[in-house]
Amino acid sequence: MNKNNLALILACLALGLSMFAFFRNSAPVSASVTVADSTEMESEELEVAVLMQRFQWNVNKLYFAGMANNKPLANFYLHELEESMEELAEHPIEENGQRLDELVRAWGLAPLESLEDSLEKTDPKGFKLAYEAFIKNCNGCHISSGHPYIRIVLPTQPVMDNQDFNP
Numbered sequence: 001m002n003k004n005n006l007a008l009i010l011a012c013l014a015l016g017l018s019m020f021a022f023f024r025n026s027a028p029v030s031a032s033v034t035v036a037d038s039t040e041m042e043s044e045e046l047e048v049a050v051l052m053q054r055f056q057w058n059v060n061k062l063y064f065a066g067m068a069n070n071k072p073l074a075n076f077y078l079h080e081l082e083e084s085m086e087e088l089a090e091h092p093i094e095e096n097g098q099r100l101d102e103l104v105r106a107w108g109l110a111p112l113e114s115l116e117d118s119l120e121k122t123d124p125k126g127f128k129l130a131y132e133a134f135i136k137n138c139n140g141c142h143i144s145s146g147h148p149y150i151r152i153v154l155p156t157q158p159v160m161d162n163q164d165f166n167p
Helices: 003-024 048-067 071-089 100-121 124-144
Strands: none
Touching: 048 071, 048 100, 048 124, 071 100, 100 124
16 A cells, blocks of 8 residues: 555545544434424414415416316316415414505405405406406505515416416
8 A cells, every 4th residue: 555545545444533522422313304384374474475476386286277267276276376375364474564464354354355366256357357356455565575576477478387377
């Protein structure tokens, strides 16, 4: 064995021993992850961006189901959207001096009822008008919460291209 190989082996052995000594004296790290029920979540643990992604996902699918006049599917996504909004409404989170729970009640949950009514009482053209009004409310909420740069528009394609929205 030449000197270079012996030096490399000794260096690796020294590194391994020093790592062992370091980690032996460190506190154990827990690898388990606990997912809390949303009703048990503390406000600090609620990730608003994740809820907003869920809102946008359901709003997109709601649009295509409503435009296809598939009322059962549209009602499903309307219900999912409402549940997500209610989850945010249950947590007193303040951002940019605004309470997000109050904003989502005013700008989201209240207008959601008129969107639901239009879905039941009109054709796809009437639904689209109500949907456009709802999207204006989303953007109004973004402005009120200090995020005017987040602008929602009418979707041009579904978030997933492998779903049939027809009744």
